Amino acid sequence: GAGVSQSPRYKVAKRGQDVALRCDPISGHVSLFWYQQALGQGPEFLTYFQNEAQLDKSGLPSDRFFAERPEGSVSTLKIQRTQQEDSAVYLCASRKKSGLGERGNTQYFGPGTRLTVL
Amino acid sequence: AQTVTQSQPEMSVQEAETVTLSCTYDTSENNYYLFWYKQPPSRQMILVIRQEAYKQQNATENRFSVNFQKAAKSFSLKISDSQLGDTAMYFCAFMKHSNNDMRFGAGTRLTVKP
Numbered sequence: 736g737a738g739v740s741q742s743p744r745y746k747v748a749k750r751g752q753d754v755a756l757r758c759d760p761i762s763g764h765v766s767l768f769w770y771q772q773a774l775g776q777g778p779e780f781l782t783y784f785q786n787e788a789q790l791d792k793s794g795l796p797s798d799r800f801f802a803e804r805p806e807g808s809v810s811t812l813k814i815q816r817t818q819q820e821d822s823a824v825y826l827c828a829s830r831k832k833s834g835l836g837e838r839g840n841t842q843y844f845g846p847g848t849r850l851t852v853l
Numbered sequence: 854a855q856t857v858t859q860s861q862p863e864m865s866v867q868e869a870e871t872v873t874l875s876c877t878y879d880t881s882e883n884n885y886y887l888f889w890y891k892q893p894p895s896r897q898m899i900l901v902i903r904q905e906a907y908k909q910q911n912a913t914e915n916r917f918s919v920n921f922q923k924a925a926k927s928f929s930l931k932i933s934d935s936q937l938g939d940t941a942m943y944f945c946a947f948m949k950h951s952n953n954d955m956r957f958g959a960g961t962r963l964t965v966k967p
Contacts, residue, residue: 766953777944777957791953826898844898
């Protein structure tokens with residue numbers, strides 16, 4: 736597809752369940768980002784991949800959050816033992832390149848997955 | 854740590870008029886990038902405009918322009934000739950030159966009225 740896609744678009748989980756959120760970046764994009772956007776707030780950085788390497792996971796709020804991108808394209812964000820405070824929209828973004836001079840370039844965002852934990 | 858502050862939770866403007874959205878940030882860095890993103894209702898976030906801190910000239914993109922005041926750490930967005938399609942949440946964002954951690958403000962909800 737032409738843009739970043741995410742699935743599912745909506746997910747309802749019972750407290751304690753594990754969830755997996757998928758991101759398909761734009762084909763050929765080297766960099767991939769995950770953000771968490773709470774209701775009425777701006778997105779907050781979670782983690783960053785360059786190809787298959789997870790270079791920054793400083794934003795992951797706890798060890799219940801885990802992200803992977805094993806083949807350098809599709810990425811999955813997994814949340815174990817979900818809690819109510821995990822309810823948010825999870826945004827994925829990709830960027831064409833990864834070099835120092837490219838960091839100011841455009842990140843293309845997906846539509847997000849709205850996670851509701853009951 | 855870098856913080857981004859958008860002091861206007863909501864704003865409105867009449868169609869065809871001009872509106873300015875405020876953004877301030879706090880950093881000790883000298884090299885960084887600043888962005889304005891637009892998030893329409895139930896739609897994807899898209900980049901509106903970006904500014905590199907080492908450039909003194911204010912960025913412009915058609916009806917969108919910024920007023921970048923580096924010393925004051927201010928980065929406001931001006932939308933000229935507002936259109937109904939400009940109705941959206943607008944987020945100001947900051948990224949250090951040295952990493953990929955983009956920090957967003959809390960957003961300003963802009964409504965363009967006919």
